Amino acid sequence: MATVELTFSALPAxxxxxxxxxxxxxxxxxxxxxxxxxxxxxVGEACSRAVEAHRLHCPGExxxxxxxxxxxxxxxxxxxxxxxxELEGTTTLPTITSEPLGAMADPFESGFGIAVxxxxxxxxxxxxxxKGMRIxxxxxxxxxxxxxx
Numbered sequence: 001m002a003t004v005e006l007t008f009s010a011l012p013a014x015x016x017x018x019x020x021x022x023x024x025x026x027x028x029x030x031x032x033x034x035x036x037x038x039x040x041x042x043v044g045e046a047c048s049r050a051v052e053a054h055r056l057h058c059p060g061e062x063x064x065x066x067x068x069x070x071x072x073x074x075x076x077x078x079x080x081x082x083x084x085x086e087l088e089g090t091t092t093l094p095t096i097t098s099e100p101l102g103a104m105a106d107p108f109e110s111g112f113g114i115a116v117x118x119x120x121x122x123x124x125x126x127x128x129x130x131k132g133m134r135i136x137x138x139x140x141x142x143x144x145x146x147x148x149x
Contacts, residue, residue: 002069007062010054015047018065022076029069030142039074039139042120046078046135049113053082053133073123074141081132 004025008014022043023036031039043065050063064079114135118124121137128134 004067006065006067008065009062010051010059012048012051014063015044015051018047018063019044022065022067025067026074026139026141029074031074031139032142035139038120039076042117042137043076043078045113045116045120046076046137049135050078050080050082050133053080057082069141072141073138075136075138077134077136079132079134083130083132 004021006018006021008018019040023040026036026039027033047063047065054061054063058081061081066075066077066079068075114124114126117135117137122139123137125136126133127136
């Protein structure tokens with residue numbers, strides 16, 4: 001199991017870098033070419049949400065991304081440390097109609113980005129607390145031997 005960690009300051013320009021890194025690692029992990037756009041878009045959406053939260057609440061704190069290949073899956077976790085009253089606890093989101101999304105302070109703004117992620121990723125888990133939010137997404141990956149470049 002290989003893990004790559006990336007932290008970046010809460011600037012919208014860094015979201016593009018996060019998308020590029022995630023797509024490159026997904027490709028090396030063996031995610032099907034047809035899913036790479038979904039990886040790029042979902043990671044971009046999660047990072048954009050985190051950047052916006054940080055810019056509002058804690059602009060000096062970095063956004064954190066963890067990318068890993070684990071048991072035939074490519075997994076990305078985007079973590080922010082912005083205070084959140086949105087939903088508290090861990091929620092696996094199989095559909096966008098799940099109850100916790102309706103409980104968010106601004107369901108359109110907050111829930112819309114998560115809805116996009118749910119539609120793009122194979123598996124999504126959202127953990128929110130007053131100390132921040134963590135979005136974990138994953139896609140199937142082929143068992144490939146990754147060699148260093």
